[in-house]
Amino acid sequence: MSKQSKRPAQALAAAFAAAFVVTGVQAQQVIGVDAAAPAADPVTGHLQLGVAKTPKGSVLGANNRYLTLDGQPWMPVMGEFHYTRSPAATWAAELAKMKAAGVTVVATYVIWNHHEPKDGAFDWQGNRDLRRFVQLCGTLGLKAVVRVGPWVHAEVRYGGLPDWVVDGMRTRGDDPQYLRHVARLYREIGAQLKGSLWKDGGPVIGLQLENEYNLSGPGEGAGHISTLKKLALQAGMDVPYYTVTGWDGAQYPSGQVTPVFGGYVDEPWAVSTTELPPKETYAFRFGSRVSGDLGAQTKSHGPGTAESDIDKTPFLGAEYGAGLPFMYRRRPVVSPDDIASMLPVQLGSGVNLMGYYMFHGGRNPVGGTTLEESSISGGYNDTPAINYDFQAPLGPDGQQRPVLEYLRPYHYFIADFGNRLAPMTVRKPDVTPSGPADLKTPRIAVRSAGDSAFVFVNNHVRQYPMPAQSLQFSVKLAGGTVQFPRNAVEVPGGAYAIWPVNFDLDGTRLRYATAQPVARLDGGADGITYVFAATANVPVELALEADGGTQIEAFGAMAAGATFTVTPGTGRALTIRRAGTRPVHLLVLSAEQSRQLVIGDIAGQRRLVLSGQQAWFEGGKLHLRSIGDAALRFAVYPALKRVPKANHALRAQGADGVFQAFEAALPAVQLTATATPLREAGAAPAVMKGGLAKAAIQPIPEAWRNAATWRIDLPRDALKNVDDALLQIDFTGDIGRLFDGTRLADDWYYSGYGWQAGLKSLAIKGKTPGELSLAVLPLRADAPVYIPKEARPDFGAQSQIARVNKVSLVPVYQLTVTP
Secondary structure, X not given: OOOOOXXXXXXHHHHHHHHOOXXXXXXXXXXXXXXXXXXXXXXXXXXXOOOOEOOOOOEEEEOOOOEEEOOEEEOOEEEEOOHHHOOHHHHHHHHXXXXXXXXXXXXXXXXXXXXXXXXXXXXXXXXXXXXXXXXXXXXXXOEEEEEEEOOOOOOEHHHHOOHHHHHHOOOOOOOHHHHHHHHHXXXXXXXXXXXXXXXXXXXXXEEEEOOOOOOOOOOOHHHHHHHHHHHHHXXXXXXXXXXXXXOOOOOOOEOOEEEEEEEOOOOOOOOOOOOOOOXXXXXXXXXXXXXXXXXXXXXXXXXXXXXXXXXXXXXXXXXXXXXXXXXXXXXXXXXXXXXHOHHHHHHHOOOOOEEEEOOEOEEOOEOOOEOEOOXXXXXXXXXXXXXXXXXXXXXXXXXXXXXXXXXXXXXXHHHHHHHHHOOOEEEOEOOOOOOOOOOOOOEEEEEEEOOEEEEEEEOXXXXXXXXXXXXXXXXXXXXXXXXXXXXXXXXXXXXXXXXXXXXXXXXXXXXXXXXXXXXXXXXXXXXXXXXXXXXXXXXXXXXXXXXXXXXXXXXXXXXXXXXXXXXOOOOEEEEEEEOOOOOEEEEEEOHXXXXXXXXXXXXXXXXXXXXXXXXXXXXXXXXXXXXXXXXXXXXXXXXXXXXXXXOOOOEEEEEEOOEEXXXXXXXXXXXXXXXXXXXXXOOOOOOOEEOOOOEEOOOOHHHHHHOEEEEEEOOOOOOOOOOEEXXXXXXXXXXXXXXXXXXXXXXXXXXXXXXXXXXXXXXXXXXXXXXXEEEEEOEEOOOOOEOOOOOOOOOOOOOXXXXXXXXXXXXXXXEEEEO
């Protein structure tokens, strides 16, 4: 995660906002893309990989374009989850939720000061049990990348370096004293990972060394990264992949490590108190990998190794923001579309590992001090002491956020068709936007190999309205030009998509589709099902290339020859039958239905599950979790042979298209929470500016004497007959802090984004009056902080606000289905 802004000040952002408000529909355009030229063959031999073969013979590899698994192109989805920021008792379920969301590789930081707060006193127990965490990854069939630092950033105190290291020696270089302690840390990590490395048949396939490293002084630079790799190998950490972050002039030894990249849709680390100009994250990149959005805390002087390595290494991602943190001076709230629209852009720009930071939120542990990044400890930013929510797809208490539903269809696409996409070359259209601020020119990219391609479309830019685009595509491939659809299609403002060209359907060619492939499901003798997702408000057109021996059954689709206009739904759209082969079924879900889709193994077969509730698979069972609604519903395809068992009465509801529907009504629980005022707010001191960013800094601890406080009362049996209960705190102010007695249990920067705290995670089991309390520091009307305009309070004649609007306790229900 990077923190230092290079963006213009708020006046320039306002100018962009005024200049680029666009509406209406752009004139019809034919987007030409010449993708006929053959791509160069992949090149191997430059990257010095570690031991890449398991005892059973499975082999990982890499060339200059993509990763490989057993010799075949491999495109993983990687999600960050910090074990020390989550209760160990929840790890198995949370990892299973990530797997159900389409994550195949789990990345995690080893945060040094979480493990060795005092010299030589290591703690690998409980929530710090790295060994158990990676073993759980392996048990669930997930691979792991361990980011060993020693400096990790991660919005923690001193970037994760213990106080005694920072106070006593020169860090982040080849200082002998520092290296002795790093070597000991690496030996400890190596001991934790022993037996869990890929070469041992374990899940750990990679290590990241350092983070955001661009130093180039004596004993620093590429030589220091080389030293860290040697220390890792000496500690027994021999893995297929060694990575470093590649942005902001990164310095590393070419060939010894592979750079990884990222991008964020806003900059909480910026100093602007207004909206930013259009972000580069939404613009396709042709010939570059380093996004302009990631300013490291240290400054570089000129291009880094990643720029000169561009033809030698694959384009891999590690930090595409699946959400954003709240920092004191800037608190941007993002929508699901803000995040999900990055995927067509990054994949269309050539990314062959979609890696997210963070995929799962958490909370900081507390040691001798709180361990957050702060100006007072020399950090570039101020962050909450405890809460590390990150607006992530999975919240700190395991709750599913709407953004996860938007990301899943892309992850399933990568899982089933990433081996087709990975070898494809990025092709630039004839006309491209002049830059990120050009909101009128269509944003298009193509990736192709031979006669097949994918078209990537993005018509979404966060906080900037985009005009509808009336588009046709003319893609010149090795075997000829494909122009589609038959008539120009209107792509609405805010829409984004991936559409296939000459897509193989187990022997039948799909010339094109204005819907995204999502999954391929093998139903045995019943045939193969290809699942597609419609793009919202875009007609679905499927064009097949059929010979005389092909029979096509259309179920409600309008046909014009072998081109079909399909109404999305849960019923089959088409079935293709060819002599001597199994039938191929096409299922086209609506955009909303595709967001309810979860794919996993049930009763020994890979199946589709549609549910409005959070769903995942663990221990051979289907789990559904509902917040506030005791009625849980789901539908399965292919159908189960019998009604499954469940921990509550399950009722079959008949057919929903090709799906088999079920419902369970759990006993409803009514929970209450009340907030009783204890103390009114005093006059909050003026927000100070300073720190490394020379911007608003978090109020000093003594400012909390002016906070307003409330007693929070919960029922003593709040967790009876429920899986959990979420305390929802709706307040307006600057900062909120939740106390369990005198223990700081959680905290929050006000932004308009809802604050939830799970009673299980916080170990709050119902409190007597006076034990649970809330403190709210007033938000001053003149505070120089960015809060989204939708949430900025109307101060009227008041100089400050500190109020609790509502507290509520919401039951969390869980249904466990055993086939």
